[in-house]
Amino acid sequence: MISISHVSKSFGTGAGRTLALDDVSLEVGRGEIFGVVGQSGAGKSTLIRTVNLLERPDAGTITVDGRVVTSLTDRDLRIARQGIGMVFQHFNLLSSRTVRGNVELALEVIGVDGRERRTRAGEILELVGLSAKADAYPAQLSGGQKQRVGIARSLAGRPSVLLSDEATSALDPETTRSILELLKTINRELGLTVLLITHEMDVVKTICDSAALIEHGRIAEQGKLVELISTPGSRLARDLFPLGQVPAGTTGTVVDITFSGGSADRPVIAQLARDHSIDVSILGATIETIAGNQAGRTRLEIPGSPETTAAAISDLRAQGLLVEVV
Amino acid sequence: MNDTSDPKFWSDLVDVLILGTGQTLYMVSVSLLVTIVVGLPLGILLVGTERGGLFASPFGSRTAGRVINRVLDFIVNLGRSIPFIILMIAVIPFTRLVVGTFIGSTAAIVPLSLVAIPFFARMVEIALKEIDPGLTEAANSLGASRWQIVRKVLVPEALPSMLLGLATTVTSIINFSAMVGTVAGGGLGDVAFRYGYQRYSTIHIVAVIIIIFVIVQTLAAIATHFAKKYARTTSETGRLKTVETLELKVADAH
Secondary structure, three states: OEEEEEEEEEEOOHHHOEEEEEEEEEEEOOOOEEEEEOOOOOOHHHHHHHHOOOOOOOEEEEEEOOEEHHHOOHHHHHHHHOOEEEEEOOOOOOOOOOHHHHHHHHHHHHOOOHHHHHHHHHHHHHHHOOHHHOOOOHHHOOHHHHHHHHHHHHHOOOOOEEEEEOOOOOOOHHHHHHHHHHHHHHHHHHOOEEEEEEOOHHHHHHHOOEEEEEEOOEEEEEEEHHHHHOOOOOHHHHHHOOOOOOOOOOOOEEEEEEEEHHHHHOOHHHHHHHHHOOOOEEEEEEEEEEOOEEEEEEEEEEOOOHHHHHHHHHHHHHOOOEEEEO | OOOOOOHHHHHHHHHHHHHHHHHHHHHHHHHHHHHHHHHHHHHHHHHHOOOOOOOOOHHHOHHHHHHHHHHHHHHHHHHHHOOHHHHHHHOHHHHHHHHOOOOOHHHHHHHHHHHHHHHHHHHHHHHHHOOOHHHHHHHHHOOOOHHHHHHHHHHHHHHHHHHHHHHHHHHHHHHHHOHHHHHOOOHHHHHHHHHHHHOOOHHHHHHHHHHHHHHHHHHHHHHHHHHHHHHOOOOOOOOOOOHHHHHHHHHHHO
16 A cells, blocks of 8 residues: 655754664555554654655655656645555644634645535544544643644545554554554544654554664664564564563573463463473563454563473474573 | 924824825835735745745756745845835835835835845744644645645634734734835835934824834734734633734744
């Protein structure tokens, strides 16, 4: 659905030149929710802006829904943009227009006439749960409500793709959850493909099907979450299950065991302690629901001789668990 | 001559004041209209031709944009630096060309507009620069054309600020209109000059000051009322912007 191919972008000239994107390639499948995670300055903002050409890449091509966006004329680009929705971290609503007016703006741009505008705006506001606030002005709304207006506006042109530029970064955790819920609902009911950028791993955990990690303008890792979880050494997977530092004073071997799918409910640790007669200590554990499935990671300290430890580890691996020695 | 016990003095005073006020209002309102019609697009172009602006590369060329920007900026600065009295006299040939004469209230509209246009263009520029650039980004993401962005996003969002800028501009025009009296331009300034200065009538001067004060205050009140009405929000500091705070901003900017 979205195909970013060998895209590079730099800013500035001469000595002050910074490479914001360095040969970035990624694919977002139809109907998927894809999250790009990275620190501030990693390039994710620039990346998402190349998809609707708010930033023009220096090199590379971008294809959205079959159209090669990077080679469109100005007029065709405007039309293409009407099929690509975008929501922003700071909402970017017109303070001079009501909620309804803000949604209708998108329709006016497209050229939809008066009566149909009103009907369509009403429908979308119903979808995002803001019908009651249709005649309010943005100054009278809370952050979550403003973002709903932003989402409503982006849906007006019946887009096939939605771009989210840190849509929840300016919201409190509870509001973030409700907005993410809304995005998930829209994705499911309208079949809308979503590409989002965020610096919060929670967002990825909550709604993403696939993810990519961006660092210094390069994609360090990408893939479907369910696959990443069982990939050893995956940094995304490690960040999805944060277990913190290993406490000082541990004497045994420390291993991280990742459970996913069926293995999450088996009494693996109890069996391990019994079968190998070792006193296993739990140093940390976390279980999350990733892309609809339960998955978790446990950090264990296994005391005893290297032979016992090795036997225990191979036993775990034989059961299909991902075991990494820390 | 200044015999205040003579009833004719007072009826003459009223006649003169009514005529003068009428001429002032005529000069000021027509100049204002011209100022808006020319100054608004001028201000929009001034901001638009800057780097990253909507019209940064008209006809596909950034150089064209830069040239237009420099030229407009120069014209605006020029207009704001020439003292009005000198401007009035310097444009006499131009005034004669446009209006047919350089004397009278209608002729005065020419120099008044010429001084107000750059002033208002700067106000428009300030108002437009206050708009969050994210709004333009959002409009672009919706597929809006440049014209649509100007008409549907920039102007409505800048409206409260522009109204206040307009109020300041009108005050300025009224201010300068008083000076046209010195070259037989008519208006209240003329009344003050002829009766107050040449005939030493303090009463005339006081009357003129009161009338001008009332006009200016009324206009400022109207502008502030509409600015509040269209603002639908308060400024970042939580206080509603007023004509005074806008004037401070102009003083800061230059």
